[in-house]
Amino acid sequence: MNQYLVDFNFPFLKLGLLFLLYAETHYSFKGIYSRLKKKEPEIIADVPHRIKQGQPIPVLLLIKDADQHSIELNSVHINLFSKEKKECFPFEFNALKITEKFWHKTVEIQSTDNLSGKYRIDVTIKFSINGKRREVKNDNYTCSSHAPLEIYISESGLPKTNGWHFGEFHCHTSYTDDQVEFGAPLNASRQLAEAMGLTFFCATDHSYDLDDDPDNYLKNDPSLKKWHSFQDDVRRLNQSNSSFIIIPGEEVSVGNSKNRNVHFLVLNHPELLPGDGDSAEKWLRTKPNLSIKEILRRINSNSLAFAAHPGVQPPFLEWLLVRRGKWNLQDCSNSGLHGLQIWNGTDEGLNEGKSLWIKRLLQGKRIFISGGNDAHGNFNRFRQVGLPFFTLRENYEHLFGKVRTGVFLEDKLSLPTLLKAFENGRMLITNGPFVELLVKNNRNESAKSGDCISGKNFKIDLNCLSSPEFGKLSELRIYTGNLITRKEQLFKSVLNFSELFKHHEELKMRKNSTPSYLRVELFSENQNEVLKCFTNPIWLNWTLG
């Protein structure tokens, strides 16, 4: 599997290790091949994978490392293909000289027709480098498919009821910039996220990227200029647009109970938490800086701590060479842990993460789940360098906003209201359908996901929604967790729905005396894909009176 180990050539091994490191859980606009082989900046076009009908489509143009290879941008031609026709949108740049390390611009296109469904977009970028004219389609990677970008134009918004907001819980931005990867700038990420129908994202760049010298990712900066500018950028962007919130965060590399490096999402912490055990920045130094416990002790009451992709098994080489590990039950049992980001863009590790969560729920712990994609830019598809730097793999996983965390807010959207809702577990996770879980007691008091409610008996209301984009409803499962016997069981499964995309289920629960929780899973089917939504629980406390 690994020829680098056999050869044991230090720089190549290190490159191989870095590649494998990021290849598994940290996907990006990989540039290593072109950086090694090409005397050109990296040029990438990206669009959101979905958008609501009637809105202009933002097209993100990214040019990276033009400080080393400057270009003159002549024009950009965007073709939008529908079944019957092709619409062209030309943008003139008039030999715009690009010499920055990181240049980006978003242009917008809008069809004259009322489109709905799947469409393809081709972005042709015409530029000159060293006096020579060049033309690239969608990106300038040597081995990529240059295939058109794909967008779903949805007639309806994301399925939800009033008060719910959707966002990306785990993503990387242009503050991640190192040997093998870089993300999209904060403001561009916000613009594309907004077009997708999201209202927040957690910017969770790696601790070992945020402490780098802004001009040299191989050096650390004791004054933390990069981290400070990240905080300032987030604050400024949040002040400029109250309808979208960026949650400042960090993906900290920390030591688990076996002193192996695992990832920890810390949101809204006023200081940088160090962690570079698995950064491969210092060769052969892989010891974690801080443990999970130490992080939890350090964070203040305004900050939140979620285990990042706890169920994902690190690849063998990462386990071997940079001491990567996995969150185990003991790690998830540390007090002060708010939740587990069990969904990380794919189904990999989802069941394992869910099972850790359910074990903790059955131990009586109020702990919550969230979901994200670990996207590094990648709004449409990711391009990943394949082994051994001669191929380029592309697929549609780990896309920004594909897996979403839904949050219920009683008040206006803001950073504090979002953080409060995360802390209180008023969340669900979905890549399609939506289910709202409501419980009312005999006194007509009501509870939502994350709440505890006392009563003699309970009425459960479930509002299930999907849309043509996410397919027809296929199954609803209601689970109860008995906190005395410590067993979870399927309380009810529904396979017949009143409408294709809409269903209301009402249930009564009586004559029970065991403290328990209730949680719901909803599935929909779209072509051959099963899409899902998991709620956080409501805890039921049975009283006599």
Ligand SMILES: [Zn+2]
């Ligand atoms: Zn991670």
Ligand SMILES: [Zn+2]
């Ligand atoms: Zn990550």
